[in-house]
Amino acid sequence: MKIVPLLGRILFALIFVMSGINHVGGAGADYAAASGVPAANIMVRLAGLLALVGGLSILLGYKARIGAWLVVIFLIPVTLAMHKFWGISDQMAAQMQMAMFMKNVALIGGALFIAYFGAGPLSIDNKS
Template sequence: MDVIVLIGRILFVALFLNSAFGHLTQSRAMAGYAGAKGVPSPHPAVLGSGVLLLLGSISVLLGIWADLGALLLLVFLVPTALLMHAFWKESDPAARQNDMIHFMKDLALAGAALMLLGLFSIAGHRLGLTLTGPAF
């Protein structure tokens, strides 16, 4: 089972690591998009969210306080869903549908991150293949 959990962690964080790379290397372009969506202080927000993504992903991937890493990803996902994918504000049907899909994806990933937070907090070292136990 330890290997299955490790594979799941790898698959789960692949998206976030890729996104962290984009946030940190293409921050100007991403800040323009975030600003167009109404995010306050878009450039610092993009850089800060990139750091959250990177730290959370590495933590979950390596099993270094993985519960804290899952919490960091949750802290990224919920505001992102609400600010960047506010489908209820869109009047164009195609844009509305696109934002709704991304909103629901972010909510589903937030649910998975919340479950990981609970799982790592409860199971800790019993999951195996982690470098530390839980932070909480």
């Protein structure tokens, strides 16, 4: 059953690696600017770097606790700045943003588990 934490790490990390690659390239900067993020082009790229490095760290199980904290540092401001469902009058858009907000809250929870428990077996951190 040592493979279960490895599979969990892979599945958890994929969203950060994939979105990190896109954000480092500047994808989403226009959306961030429209949401009121200052210096959106720079901030999106920095956020992408945090997500990418944190995601790769978790994926590989190398310094996974630090990687998990990078993911938390990425997620908190992104969640609060980009998914402000409470300020949207359109019911459908508000519902979508609330779902994205809650998804990010769940991801923060998962990252906190990794920050506390580490990468688990079958990781670079636990190679003996």
